[in-house]
Structures are given as C-alpha cells and as structure tokens.
Amino acid sequence: MSSISDRPAPPLPPRGPKPLLAGRRRLSAHISVYAFVILPMFALAGAVAAAWGWGLSVVDLVLAAAWYVVTCLGVTVGYHRYLTHGSFKAGRTMRIVLAVVGSMAVQGPVLHWVADHRRHHAFSDREGDPHSPWLFGTSPVAIVRGFWHAHMGWLFERDLTNQERFVPDLLADRDMRVVNRLFGLCTLVTLAGPALLGGLITWSWWGALTAFFWAGLVRMAFLHHVTWSINSICHMIGERPFTARDRSANVWPLAILSMGESWHNLHHADPTCARHGVRPGQIDISARVIWMFERFGWVYDVRWPDPARLARLSAPT
Ligand SMILES: [Zn+2]
Ligand SMILES: [Zn+2]
Numbered sequence: 001m002s003s004i005s006d007r008p009a010p011p012l013p014p015r016g017p018k019p020l021l022a023g024r025r026r027l028s029a030h031i032s033v034y035a036f037v038i039l040p041m042f043a044l045a046g047a048v049a050a051a052w053g054w055g056l057s058v059v060d061l062v063l064a065a066a067w068y069v070v071t072c073l074g075v076t077v078g079y080h081r082y083l084t085h086g087s088f089k090a091g092r093t094m095r096i097v098l099a100v101v102g103s104m105a106v107q108g109p110v111l112h113w114v115a116d117h118r119r120h121h122a123f124s125d126r127e128g129d130p131h132s133p134w135l136f137g138t139s140p141v142a143i144v145r146g147f148w149h150a151h152m153g154w155l156f157e158r159d160l161t162n163q164e165r166f167v168p169d170l171l172a173d174r175d176m177r178v179v180n181r182l183f184g185l186c187t188l189v190t191l192a193g194p195a196l197l198g199g200l201i202t203w204s205w206w207g208a209l210t211a212f213f214w215a216g217l218v219r220m221a222f223l224h225h226v227t228w229s230i231n232s233i234c235h236m237i238g239e240r241p242f243t244a245r246d247r248s249a250n251v252w253p254l255a256i257l258s259m260g261e262s263w264h265n266l267h268h269a270d271p272t273c274a275r276h277g278v279r280p281g282q283i284d285i286s287a288r289v290i291w292m293f294e295r296f297g298w299v300y301d302v303r304w305p306d307p308a309r310l311a312r313l314s315a316p317t
Pocket of ligand 2: 085117121267271
C-alpha cells in the first residue's frame with residue numbers, strides 16, 4: 001500500500017470557494033491531524049499500559065473489541081451504507097436490527113445521523129455541509145479550526161438538519177421512528193451490556209466496573225474518534241484516485257479501524273456503492289459483512305462496484 005500522499009488536494013470545480021492547499025498550509029493540515037488524533041492515541045496506549053494487571057484485564061479487552069466491531073458495523077453497514085445510501089435492500093427485521101445496532105454506537109438517533117450525513121453529501125465541502133473542514137479558509141489557523149470543527153466541533157455548534165427534506169423515507173417508516181425514540185435505551189444497553197458481561201464473567205463488581213470503563217466508555221469514545229476522523233482527516237489529507245466533486249480522500253491507515261469507511265474518495269465519487277475499498281488490496285470489512293449477509297439471504301439487491309462506472313469515475317492521471 002502506498003503512504004498518505006503529500007500531493008495537494010485537487011482544485012474544486014468553479015463554484016468551489018477554496019483554492020489549492022500548498023506548502024505551509026498543507027503542513028498545518030498534517031499538524032492538526034497529529035495533534036488531535038495521534039497524541040490522544042498515545043495517551044490511550046499509556047493508560048492501557050498503566051492499568052494493565054489491576055484495572056484492565058483480557059476480559060475487558062475482548063469485550064471492548066467485540067462491542068467495538070459490532071457497534072462500528074452498526075454504523076458503517078446499517079446507518080451509513082444501508083439507511084443513508086441504500087447500497088442494498090433488507091427485510092423488516094434486518095432493517096430494525098441494523099438501525100438498533102447503529103444506535104448503540106451512540107452517534108445520535110438514526111433520523112438525526114442519516115439526515116446529517118445525507119446533507120454532508122448534498123453540500124460536500126461547501127456552505128451547508130454540517131462538518132466540512134474547509135469552511136473557514138486555508139490559512140494555517142483556519143485549517144486547525146476547520147479540523148476541530150469537522151472532527152467534533154460541529155456537534156456543539158450545529159444547526160439541526162431538516163428531516164422532512166433529507167429523510168422523508170425514514171420519517172414515513174414507523175419502525176425507524178420508534179428506533180429513533182429508543183435512542184436513550186440503546187445508549188443504556190451499550191454501556192450496561194459490557195458491565196453486565198464483565199461482572200458475570202469475572203463474578204465480581206470490580207470486573208463489572210472495569211468492563212464498563214474499557215468496553216463501555218473507552219470503546220465508545222474510541223469509535224467516536226474513528227468515525228469523526230472520516231469527517232475530518234478523510235476530507236483533508238490522503239489520495240484522490242476518483243473524481244469526487246469535493247475534497248474527500250482515501251486514507252489507508254484508517255481502513256481496518258473504520259471497517260472500510262476511510263476509502264472515502266471512492267465513497268463520495270460513487271455514494272451508493274456497497275464497497276468503498278474497490279481496488280485490489282483495499283480492505284473493506286463492512287463490504288465483506290454485506291457480502292456475507294447477501295450469502296445468507298438476509299440482504300439483497302446489493303449495489304456492488306461496476307467496473308465500467310469505476311473507469312468513468314477514475315481521476316485522470
Ligand atoms: Zn465525507
Ligand atoms: Zn456517505
């Protein structure tokens with residue numbers, strides 16, 4: 001696999017407001033990524049090392065990994081590829097399961113998440129995009145501010161997305177309205193579940209507490225940052241082999257943790273495609289899971305990549 005490219009972002013089409021990034025500005029894009037994402041990772045690794053043996057056990061790690069994988073797939077396969085973009089079709093039970101498991105990632109109720117994300121695609125990197133890093137300009141300070149806004153600042157400053165406009169299909173579905181209302185319960189389950197399992201497996205209150213902390217809180221926060229990194233990093237640095245009309249980029253170091261979502265340039269070029277990592281060697285765990293669901297007969301009409309379409313979308317070299 002190649003490394004993250006230092007090439008500047010391609011210019012946006014004429015109505016795009018931002019010029020090319022170059023030199024010092026590109027450097028500040030990289031610095032914000034390191035400061036906001038890589039440093040906290042080191043802090044987390046330090047916390048794991050410090051707690052090992054007394055406040056963190058193998059049980060906690062296994063529970064954290066399992067809850068991470070399931071809730072991450074709830075967002076990537078359920079909230080994103082299915083409910084937002086309709087990359088495949090599913091029966092009623094599967095539709096409800098995907099919406100519930102997506103809710104357990106605690107990234108917002110299903111109607112909010114899908115509405116925000118459809119709006120992100122509608123206005124991608126332009127005025128109206130709820131979380132573009134490019135809304136403040138391209139000076140070094142503006143880029144750091146943009147990174148913060150795209151990563152998590154938008155959650156605190158945002159206006160609510162008009163659901164009648166962006167998710168009329170979900171609003172018309174009683175099941176989705178019910179799952180949306182049960183977001184609080186999903187949050188409770190995703191935090192209490194690991195605690196209950198940790199307590200039962202170790203048969204101790206301490207085991208329940210450490211599982212709650214690592215497999216509940218830390219796992220949830222970690223997944224939040226991975227998802228937010230798609231909004232921030234994957235619109236700032238990386239490779240752009242496809243002709244999307246925005247600054248979306250492929251960032252291979254995040255491919256596994258994000259379950260394939262960091263092949264974000266292809267996703268913006270071809271949003272309804274069920275596989276984002278379309279090139280050989282581009283690992284896309286979510287696409288593999290959809291493939292398995294299709295094999296089991298749980299989902300159908302999957303929109304797999306079309307070579308002719310991909311050829312048309314490939315950026316000129
Ligand atoms: Zn995007
Ligand atoms: Zn999308």
